[in-house]
Amino acid sequence: MSAITVEGVRPKKKTSPRKRAQRIRFVQYGVLALVVLLAVLFVDGRQVSSAFFRLDLIEKTLTQGLPLAFLNTLAMTGGAFVVGLVLGTVLALMRLSQVAPYRWLSMIYIEFFRGLPALIVLMGFSLVSLAFPGLRIPLDPYGTVWLGLGLVSSAYIAETIRAGIQAVPKGQVEAARSLGMPSGMATRRIVLPQAFRIVTPPLTNELVALTKDSSLVYVIGLTATSFDLTKYGRAMSNTYSNMTPLVIAGATYLLITLPLTFLVRRMEARGARAK
């Protein structure tokens, strides 16, 4: 190896960078072609399509309960996001508070819920009546989902919003205070509007993650009318011993998440241009 460091040897032995790049690209295309070839040779197309894309089951899935499951997923996600947003903002402000115990409390909360699987939190909430007999979370099962997922996401959202608040230049607060605004007003009128604008893309990503996490509600025991997309797809798939309903359910998630991620990309591009 050390020989290549000897002067004069290295340039002669090495192929030109362009040739090397060409060769690497050739290998990459070769691997791709091989994979496609193997797929065509060994995969039984008919078997696959009958397991994943059976037309009659597609129709059954779409007509029987998909719209309701879709709405349920939206409602569960939306409610949890609202809870997370409100609580997350409060936590972020506590995290930046002058009062030290507030900072500690919010830090403990954030680290606790970020370190815990959302699944366990949801399970905990579904069993909360064991600890507090007589306590009923209203709007069951939606209330349980909103609280459970909302509490978890608020920890993530709080960190995002905190970063957004800190990204607002110090001069903004100084300008607001020098106009006679008290610090609360400066935060509300000047800092938070700018912070939320900064964190809209990451918050939308949080919404995407929450949409997918809403599938975890299967652990809390839903009745058929409150099935979300995953639970519905799984129930249908079990009934017909076929993957098609799950594929449809998955595609419906993409219907929600893909536009959102597209939106984020556009916002980020716009943000980058404004810089």
Next chain:
Amino acid sequence: MSSDVNSSDVNTGVTIPTGNREDEIQVYDLHKSFGDLEVLKGIDLVVHRGEVVCVIGPSGSGKSTLLRCVNLLEQPTKGRIFILNDEITDPDADVDHIRTLMGMVFQSFNLFPHLTALENCSIALTQVLKKSPAEAKKIAMENLHKVGLGDRGDSYPLKLSGGQQQRVAIARALSMDPELMLFDEPTSALDPELVGDVLSVMRDLAADGMTMMVVTHEMAFAREVADRVIFMDGGVIVEEGPPADVIGNPKEERTRTFLARVLDPTHVHTPDDEQPDRSRQSGPTDPPVEPRPHRSRLLGF
């Protein structure tokens, strides 16, 4: 300073004011430290009604800190500051109220980017002074007209040039109808060709009789507009007096050295102040001239 309204405190040797409306800013024995670094080492200063005071001095001399202490953006380590009749350094003072009496203009404009130029000027009117939206809008519009931007009320700050942004910032401060104005290097972040507009707005303000305290590097402006020039260095006031004296005929050696550097920038070799000499630019042996960094981009997200 007339002695009949100010009594000298024998114990401290400090003149304690008794509330003279003609003295808009009174600073007594002001000290400010950042950690171990003492930036202000005992400043005494009075700005009278209608007076334009320009504070000059090398960077790090404490002149911006002095200005920021006046409206308590920096908490003084020691000393007392009076604005009109109120002591802003009094722990019980209504600082928010006292701040409405003085407008502040920042080097980096600090306009609110999520609000239009008009809203920038009106937000404190509705929120702090509790004026009706219609009245606030009218006042804001008047002040935008005053700075020559009556047609840009609907523009967002980032759509405006640096000079326009700074003029909106002046209009924003004026909208509060302040008794006095503080300027913290208002033209230092501007491209050279945009400085003139801002200075001419400030010149008009001074002509209208506004009390102004201006931290600046614009010696020509200070010479023309200031009633009094204060030269600061090392956290103390080294020399003060009419501009013709302090800038035209400085007594102190430190003032002379500073002015020599500022007024004759071709002899300065700090990269920030140096402009490429046009006659040498085309010389074949010269290295290519580096483009000056664009300094007006300080705001935004």
